[in-house]
Amino acid sequence: MLKPGATIGILGGGQLGRMLALAAARLGLQCHVYCPEPDSPAFDVVRRSTQADYDDETALEAFAAGVDVVTYEFENVPAHTAAFLSARKPVLPNPKVLATTQDRLTEKEFVNSLGIPTAPFVPVATAAELARAAESIGKPSILKTRRFGYDGKGQTKLMPDTDPASALKEVGDAPSILEGFVPFEREVSVIAARAADGRVVCYDVTENEHGDHILRRSTVPAAITPAVAAEAVRIAGRIATALDYVGVLAVELFVVGTPGGHRVLVNEIAPRVHNSGHWTLDGASISQFEQHIRAIAGWPLAEPVRHGRRVEMRNLIGREIEDFAQWLTVPGATVHLYGKGGWRHGRKMGHVTRIYED
Amino acid sequence: MLKPGATIGILGGGQLGRMLALAAARLGLQCHVYCPEPDSPAFDVVRRSTQADYDDETALEAFAAGVDVVTYEFENVPAHTAAFLSARKPVLPNPKVLATTQDRLTEKEFVNSLGIPTAPFVPVATAAELARAAESIGKPSILKTRRFGYDGKGQTKLMPDTDPASALKEVGDAPSILEGFVPFEREVSVIAARAADGRVVCYDVTENEHGDHILRRSTVPAAITPAVAAEAVRIAGRIATALDYVGVLAVELFVVGTPGGHRVLVNEIAPRVHNSGHWTLDGASISQFEQHIRAIAGWPLAEPVRHGRRVEMRNLIGREIEDFAQWLTVPGATVHLYGKGGWRHGRKMGHVTRIYED
Numbered sequence: 001m002l003k004p005g006a007t008i009g010i011l012g013g014g015q016l017g018r019m020l021a022l023a024a025a026r027l028g029l030q031c032h033v034y035c036p037e038p039d040s041p042a043f044d045v046v047r048r049s050t051q052a053d054y055d056d057e058t059a060l061e062a063f064a065a066g067v068d069v070v071t072y073e074f075e076n077v078p079a080h081t082a083a084f085l086s087a088r089k090p091v092l093p094n095p096k097v098l099a100t101t102q103d104r105l106t107e108k109e110f111v112n113s114l115g116i117p118t119a120p121f122v123p124v125a126t127a128a129e130l131a132r133a134a135e136s137i138g139k140p141s142i143l144k145t146r147r148f149g150y151d152g153k154g155q156t157k158l159m160p161d162t163d164p165a166s167a168l169k170e171v172g173d174a175p176s177i178l179e180g181f182v183p184f185e186r187e188v189s190v191i192a193a194r195a196a197d198g199r200v201v202c203y204d205v206t207e208n209e210h211g212d213h214i215l216r217r218s219t220v221p222a223a224i225t226p227a228v229a230a231e232a233v234r235i236a237g238r239i240a241t242a243l244d245y246v247g248v249l250a251v252e253l254f255v256v257g258t259p260g261g262h263r264v265l266v267n268e269i270a271p272r273v274h275n276s277g278h279w280t281l282d283g284a285s286i287s288q289f290e291q292h293i294r295a296i297a298g299w300p301l302a303e304p305v306r307h308g309r310r311v312e313m314r315n316l317i318g319r320e321i322e323d324f325a326q327w328l329t330v331p332g333a334t335v336h337l338y339g340k341g342g343w344r345h346g347r348k349m350g351h352v353t354r355i356y357e358d
Numbered sequence: 359m360l361k362p363g364a365t366i367g368i369l370g371g372g373q374l375g376r377m378l379a380l381a382a383a384r385l386g387l388q389c390h391v392y393c394p395e396p397d398s399p400a401f402d403v404v405r406r407s408t409q410a411d412y413d414d415e416t417a418l419e420a421f422a423a424g425v426d427v428v429t430y431e432f433e434n435v436p437a438h439t440a441a442f443l444s445a446r447k448p449v450l451p452n453p454k455v456l457a458t459t460q461d462r463l464t465e466k467e468f469v470n471s472l473g474i475p476t477a478p479f480v481p482v483a484t485a486a487e488l489a490r491a492a493e494s495i496g497k498p499s500i501l502k503t504r505r506f507g508y509d510g511k512g513q514t515k516l517m518p519d520t521d522p523a524s525a526l527k528e529v530g531d532a533p534s535i536l537e538g539f540v541p542f543e544r545e546v547s548v549i550a551a552r553a554a555d556g557r558v559v560c561y562d563v564t565e566n567e568h569g570d571h572i573l574r575r576s577t578v579p580a581a582i583t584p585a586v587a588a589e590a591v592r593i594a595g596r597i598a599t600a601l602d603y604v605g606v607l608a609v610e611l612f613v614v615g616t617p618g619g620h621r622v623l624v625n626e627i628a629p630r631v632h633n634s635g636h637w638t639l640d641g642a643s644i645s646q647f648e649q650h651i652r653a654i655a656g657w658p659l660a661e662p663v664r665h666g667r668r669v670e671m672r673n674l675i676g677r678e679i680e681d682f683a684q685w686l687t688v689p690g691a692t693v694h695l696y697g698k699g700g701w702r703h704g705r706k707m708g709h710v711t712r713i714y715e716d
Binding site: 001004005018021022025026027028029030043044045046047049282285286294299300301302303305307321324325328329331332333334335336337338339340341350355357 | 359362363376379380383384385386387388401402403404405407640643644652657658659660661663665679682683686687689690691692693694695696697698699708713715
């Protein structure tokens, strides 16, 4: 168990790193943020930060020497960075989790190996493979690069008239998977925290709405039956346990209506705090960020209590930031701005949480 | 209205400055903390800080040049520091407030001038004056230095057998007041925020329990009638308005039972965020710290919504910090540690908030 005053190293200086550092501060823990980009939002809320590339071993060495544990705010931490740091200080969650989740193929095979369903998928690397895959998966379907995809980047829809070669070209001719189109009723997510002792604590299942592949709005509780919610939570717990995970992870799921009732499919695992858990900052007694900090610090997890009957989180994306002031005076609303210099299309600039007692 | 990204200068680097900086960060505002003490808790949560004396004009000049507005976390900001900064950047709340509240005599005369009652008091500077004052005020009564008193420092009780000269010696022979003993039923406080446009927003009246003159526990709502609560809130609003105050202030009051009903007397004004308002961090949709930041940034105040039916805040004082971990797993409890190096008797090390839904 880290003592108050200990220092947590955070790889990545975006809004997630920033909110992790703010949560650590509440617990009397210090943070050192490491990020290649100048003006990273998380730099503003810590005393010590390093602006250096992830392959700068001199900088990594100094960073490791000054921290007690290392964590990360994003899943694309380079493997050699994680290995370099792991040899010097505990890195949590364990970097082997990254190897599983950085590759869509590995991730889906891992999920299926637990007996948990996903959308059907086939790995493809050439136009010929893609053409064959389309025959088994059907169209419309979605071509997704195995690595480095987020917020809709690295994916394209395969329609009946799409040429396989040009579809592959659209995702940079990168190794990919073709994924069957899931006619889901709802997208939901479970934010799960797992402690080193194996204890798992999940937040209420959250319902998510996307636009242009970017999360727009989360609502909790999700409009699903208790049985579906329990199944989603059970799946998240199984995944966290199978990964021997320490920290917070998010499992995104599809809820599909079938003649026999609702089914839940795993869409994606995010081995980190997650945008769909931002509502916990204001809508629960303990946030996902604090749960993550507690877990990696070896502190006990909390049993969070949700506020209100319903909580809604709305992202402020791109130009929406210009109208943030309208939310300041809405009763029960809380405004979070991430301190990013300028907006651009699709950039997450802040969010607003609203708690409804009705 | 400050733009997101603007910088707030904070004089004082204790836990109040720290929590102000954390609240500013949520709104995308940066903070620069100025404090003479090394290892000030607020230094940990900001990118820029200055460790320098309050009369170091070179440091103050550089500080003023780098911030858009200046505020403070403590009422004993030296007058020349406030004047020096005021000549360069807006200082809020207006430093003239400090002149009123730094002196118990001036403060009480100001409160009485608004027609608001206080305990009876008489200024004393010599043993002869104290002896005469004791005849009019009665004994037991309390001798308090006019300046620099807090948490019971600079005061002593005058009992029937107390020698005036030795009592004065106990408070350092400083200019003082003799204050009548108030047989109060409860101590309560009102945390009021006032915006530049004159709008005042108060939190629910909080009931406070002290031990050794240090706040131990706050509970909200206070166990008082709606009429008494309304009177306390009205008094806080009148004081804020009369001071042309911008920011958060706390008014501490005594509730006294009389044959004709309850009376409310003002005990003290704190021109800053206040320990008895810490419950608002977890027990309300917007905290006292954010209200203060909004006010001094020229942003609109929020209309905070309280969580739970009852909220309790308990300070972790001195050695109590060693047992902080017991609170981590209490459902609905939130733990705040201030990042102070070591505990000592009477030092505020953190606090715990609990929200009760029953």
